[in-house]
Amino acid sequence: MKLRQMTLDDLPGVLELERLLFPEDAWSEKAYRDELADLDGTRHYVLAEDGGGLAGWAGLAAVGDQADVLTIGVRPELQGRGVGARLLAALLGEAAVRGCGEVFLDVRADNDRARRLYERFGFTPVGVRKRYYQPSGVDAIVMMRALRPGDETPARGAGR
Ligand SMILES: CC(C)(COP(=O)(O)OP(=O)(O)OC[C@H]1O[C@@H](n2cnc3c(N)ncnc32)[C@H](O)[C@@H]1OP(=O)(O)O)[C@@H](O)C(=O)NCCC(=O)NCCS
Numbered sequence: 167m168k169l170r171q172m173t174l175d176d177l178p179g180v181l182e183l184e185r186l187l188f189p190e191d192a193w194s195e196k197a198y199r200d201e202l203a204d205l206d207g208t209r210h211y212v213l214a215e216d217g218g219g220l221a222g223w224a225g226l227a228a229v230g231d232q233a234d235v236l237t238i239g240v241r242p243e244l245q246g247r248g249v250g251a252r253l254l255a256a257l258l259g260e261a262a263v264r265g266c267g268e269v270f271l272d273v274r275a276d277n278d279r280a281r282r283l284y285e286r287f288g289f290t291p292v293g294v295r296k297r298y299y300q301p302s303g304v305d306a307i308v309m310m311r312a313l314r315p316g317d318e319t320p321a322r323g324a325g326r
Contacts, residue, residue: 167249169256172211172223174202179220180213187239190302201225201236210260214240214249224253226260233261233313235271238280250283258287262317268310272298275305284309 172180177198185192193201201209208229214221222240226233235257240249261269271289273280289309298306 167221167252168215169212169252170215171205172202172213172225174199176213176220176223177202180223183220183223183239183241184237186242190299193237209236210257210264212253212256212260214253216241216244216249222249222253224257226257228261228264228266231265231267233257233264233266233269235269245279250280251286254283254287258311258313258317262313262315265315266313268312270308270310272306272308274299275307281307281309284311287311 177195181192181195181198184198202211205211208227210226210228211223212225213223220241221244222238224238225236227236228234235254238250238253238257240253258269269289270292271284272295273284275294289311291307292310293308295306295308297303
């Protein structure tokens with residue numbers, strides 16, 4: 167499994183996986199194009215490849231002291247093998263390199279696997295956005311993890 171930066175050429179594969187993994191609120195092609203237009207600025211998108219095929223992807227926004235995990239997804243048949251952990255570690259490493267002191271993310275309250283992944287990486291719940299996801303009305307849990315200089319390889323909780 168290899169990680170590399172995502173480019174516009176990766177969009178068709180990512181959009182297909184996006185619609186599969188997030189049927190209720192998939193990002194549009196335009197949303198992704200807007201995100202990737204800021205790769206030299208506040209954004210960082212990373213892709214995981216398995217035997218040359220798309221295994222997963224993840225995106226980060228870093229503005230000043232704060233970074234946000236914007237998205238992360240792994241092809242269903244490859245979940246549970248550490249791809250998500252690799253992607254999240256890459257985002258945290260980038261946030262540390264960019265000098266961010268805190269990383270935030272939103273996760274659906276009913277997404278147990280994602281919540282466990284974030285908890286293993288030291289994220290803790292700091293708030294709830296009631297009925298944030300529509301039309302299901304599921305809450306969003308806001309989670310946060312502090313980053314210190316030197317956390318470029320945040321293996322804490324990642325190794326399994
Ligand atoms: C959430 C998501 C990104 C996690 O990715 P993943 O690749 O499955 O994550 P990992 O493999 O690193 O960890 C998942 C599980 O596999 C286990 N695992 C990891 N590597 C393993 C290995 N080599 N052998 C056995 N188990 C392993 C982890 O311990 C973890 O177990 P748990 O779910 O019981 O806590 C993925 O499930 C996904 O794409 N979900 C749908 C989209 C989504 O919900 N995204 C998050 C939005 S907030």
